[in-house]
Amino acid sequence: MEFEFLIDGAPRRISLDEREGTLRFSEGESVVEASVRRVSGSELRVSHGGRTFRVHLVRDGSRTFVSVDGREFTIVTAPAETARPRDGEERTPEGSLRVKAPMPGKVIKLGVREGERVRRNQTLVIVEAMKMENEIQTSIDGVVRKVHVSVGDVVDADRILAEIEPKET
Amino acid sequence: MVGVKKKAFGKVLVANRGEIAVRVIRACREMGIRTVAVYSEADACSLHVGLADEALPIGPAPAAESYLDMGRIIESAKSAGAEAVHPGYGFLAENADFAALCEKEGIVFVGPNSRALALVGDKVRARQTMEKAGIPTIPGMKSVSRSPEEFRAAARRLGYPVMVKASAGGGGKGMRIVRDEEGLVPAVEAGMREAKSAFGDDSVYLEKYIEEPRHVEFQVLADNFGGTVHLFERECSIQRRHQKILEETPSTALDPGLRAEMGETAVRAMRAAGYNNAGTVEFLLDRNRRFYFLEVNARLQVEHPITELVVGVDLVRQQILAASGEKLALRQEDLGQRGHAIECRIYAEDPKANFLPSPGRIVLLREPKGPGVRFDSGIFEGWDVPVHYDPILAKLIVWAEDREAACRRMSAALEDCVILGIRTTAGFLRDVVNHPEFRAGRTTTAFIEKNLGSWRTGWEEDERQRLALAAAALEALSRPGGRAPSPGRAAGAETATPWTALGRWRAGGGGPDGV
Numbered sequence: 190m191e192f193e194f195l196i197d198g199a200p201r202r203i204s205l206d207e208r209e210g211t212l213r214f215s216e217g218e219s220v221v222e223a224s225v226r227r228v229s230g231s232e233l234r235v236s237h238g239g240r241t242f243r244v245h246l247v248r249d250g251s252r253t254f255v256s257v258d259g260r261e262f263t264i265v266t267a268p269a270e271t272a273r274p275r276d277g278e279e280r281t282p283e284g285s286l287r288v289k290a291p292m293p294g295k296v297i298k299l300g301v302r303e304g305e306r307v308r309r310n311q312t313l314v315i316v317e318a319m320k321m322e323n324e325i326q327t328s329i330d331g332v333v334r335k336v337h338v339s340v341g342d343v344v345d346a347d348r349i350l351a352e353i354e355p356k357e358t
Numbered sequence: 359m360v361g362v363k364k365k366a367f368g369k370v371l372v373a374n375r376g377e378i379a380v381r382v383i384r385a386c387r388e389m390g391i392r393t394v395a396v397y398s399e400a401d402a403c404s405l406h407v408g409l410a411d412e413a414l415p416i417g418p419a420p421a422a423e424s425y426l427d428m429g430r431i432i433e434s435a436k437s438a439g440a441e442a443v444h445p446g447y448g449f450l451a452e453n454a455d456f457a458a459l460c461e462k463e464g465i466v467f468v469g470p471n472s473r474a475l476a477l478v479g480d481k482v483r484a485r486q487t488m489e490k491a492g493i494p495t496i497p498g499m500k501s502v503s504r505s506p507e508e509f510r511a512a513a514r515r516l517g518y519p520v521m522v523k524a525s526a527g528g529g530g531k532g533m534r535i536v537r538d539e540e541g542l543v544p545a546v547e548a549g550m551r552e553a554k555s556a557f558g559d560d561s562v563y564l565e566k567y568i569e570e571p572r573h574v575e576f577q578v579l580a581d582n583f584g585g586t587v588h589l590f591e592r593e594c595s596i597q598r599r600h601q602k603i604l605e606e607t608p609s610t611a612l613d614p615g616l617r618a619e620m621g622e623t624a625v626r627a628m629r630a631a632g633y634n635n636a637g638t639v640e641f642l643l644d645r646n647r648r649f650y651f652l653e654v655n656a657r658l659q660v661e662h663p664i665t666e667l668v669v670g671v672d673l674v675r676q677q678i679l680a681a682s683g684e685k686l687a688l689r690q691e692d693l694g695q696r697g698h699a700i701e702c703r704i705y706a707e708d709p710k711a712n713f714l715p716s717p718g719r720i721v722l723l724r725e726p727k728g729p730g731v732r733f734d735s736g737i738f739e740g741w742d743v744p745v746h747y748d749p750i751l752a753k754l755i756v757w758a759e760d761r762e763a764a765c766r767r768m769s770a771a772l773e774d775c776v777i778l779g780i781r782t783t784a785g786f787l788r789d790v791v792n793h794p795e796f797r798a799g800r801t802t803t804a805f806i807e808k809n810l811g812s813w814r815t816g817w818e819e820d821e822r823q824r825l826a827l828a829a830a831a832l833e834a835l836s837r838p839g840g841r842a843p844s845p846g847r848a849a850g851a852e853t854a855t856p857w858t859a860l861g862r863w864r865a866g867g868g869g870p871d872g873v
Binding site for chain 2: 201238244246248254262263317
């Protein structure tokens with residue numbers, strides 16, 4: 190069966206089938222076979238390539254969290270056409286960049302004003318979370334079309350902080 | 359005297375949260391001391407609250423209105439009848455006003471006396487004291503300032519690069535490296551803001567920045583009668599954003615001669631400051647094995663467990679005994695180091711996204727176990743990691759007979775550590791421990807930037823990523839209705855291999871690839 194996933198934000202199209210007691214996992218040309226034992230509702234043992242991996246897996250809403258021998262991944266089911274770009278980047282219908290808060294926190298400083306020209310990697314907003322200052326920057330050159338937050342605002346993850354209209358400098 | 363020995367205290371209030379509150383509560387329990395936890399609204403369900411004998415709410419989530427509210431904490435100690443307050447680290451641990459308030463109110467502060475705390479807590483005065491005592495220090499500003507002109511003049515005199523440091527600082531908060539005059543004022547401002555929010559005091563100053571030093575600190579214990587010993591070093595060179603992430607002891611950089619010299623200097627520094635209780639003297643060690651006094655951490659350190667494992671002393675117990683007025687039972691000549699210990703700090707940060715904080719719910723937790731493995735944490739499965747406090751989740755500490763064995767043990771323990779639902783630094787720490795430069799003992803404060811600055815996961819990750827995708831696909835197949843619904847679309851009615859059928863596959867059953 191075919192699956193479209195985003196793993197840590199990157200789209201992957203894979204197929205998984207069971208054949209003669211083994212899992213057959215394929216992605217493009219590459220095919221991997223493994224055997225699996227379910228240990229509990231959240232733990233599997235997968236034997237592959239001469240060793241057994243401990244896989245822990247929990248679903249929370251739309252996200253599936255998976256750990257494979259100490260390496261952790263977040264996987265969401267998503268058809269490729271709606272795959273969101275990485276790092277919270279998104280465009281408005283007019284083509285402006287929507288800069289989003291990558292995690293919840295509190296706005297402690299605005300680095301720019303509406304109408305101001307900005308350069309790639311310039312800090313737009315500083316968001317404090319877990320006692321650290323995090324500089325939220327623009328990934329493009331352009332003009333600040335809108336600043337959606339003020340100093341002191343508490344923001345959730347993915348809240349739109351600012352919109353940058355792309356412009357060559 | 360066994361069994362009839364007087365208890366140090368009847369009841370202690372623990373003025374902290376997270377793993378360190380848990381650590382202190384455990385020590386008190388073992389000593390037969392009752393404990394009082396305090397908690398903010400964000401911590402009502404936290405681990406330390408459940409472990410203590412009593413728990414009192416002290417206000418809303420922001421630390422300034424709860425864990426930093428001195429009046430409220432003193433009031434809580436009085437109402438609960440606690441004779442002493444253990445401040446842990448952070449929050450009020452190095453606040454001399456709080457220590458003085460405790461003294462005034464007749465409550466024992468488990469830490470240094472307020473005068474020594476005020477002295478060493480003010481880094482500028484501490485430097486002056488150390489210079490007078492003949493202890494080597496890093497060139498820097500003699501006092502804090504608010505004038506951009508004074509900062510510019512001082513930076514020119516010291517020569518770039520310089521370091522902005524918070525006078526009340528610790529834990530890397532408020533620190534900035536400045537390489538040219540253009541960057542100076544923004545760095546000073548950012549340092550002041552961060553210092554203000556972390557310590558309630560925005561004083562900063564400048565120091566000459568020593569390139570690629572090692573960070574080597576010495577643990578000191580002192581009683582109330584001048585008895586002072588050191589418990590050897592901890593090397594804390596592995597840092598990100600000036601924050602320690604991995605510590606070990608012994609340091610690969612010291613030989614017995616240098617160790618003895620630095621240890622004696624640490625004891626001398628603490629005596630010069632009139633210090634009592636547990637404290638740490640931090641040194642920078644440069645490439646030519648010259649060492650400089652950096653600061654005194656006037657508290658129990660995050661990384662105290664590695665000393666406990668290698669020296670065989672329970673530091674929290676010693677703190678409580680010293681605070682209760684007992685004489686130090688340890689003699690310098692009886693203390694030694696045995697084996698090797700490493701600590702990894704597991705933070706709620708996403709190493710795949712430039713270490714952004716990652717608060718949220720821990721949906722699955724499997725703690726590492728085994729000989730020589732210790733897991734000090736304040737977390738549990740189902741707990742929501744709040745956004746308001748430090749991102750430290752847990753400390754994974756291992757002990758083994760030698761450094762190489764300790765590295766292998768740490769690597770395996772990190773592999774056993776499963777924290778799902780939020781991002782953590784466990785995978786990144788494993789790459790640190792397994793890095794050839796780390797294994798060779800070539801650790802400096804530039805280690806992360808030099809060796810793992812553009813951290814990318816390797817082939818091991820690729821293989822595991824495929825297995826993770828396979829597991830997610832299996833999980834999707836097992837859900838009622840078969841395949842997982844795509845967002846915005848109802849679940850399909852496709853038939854699927856049920857998850858429950860997995861039981862018939864054999865583990866290690868020979869696949870075509872010769873498994």
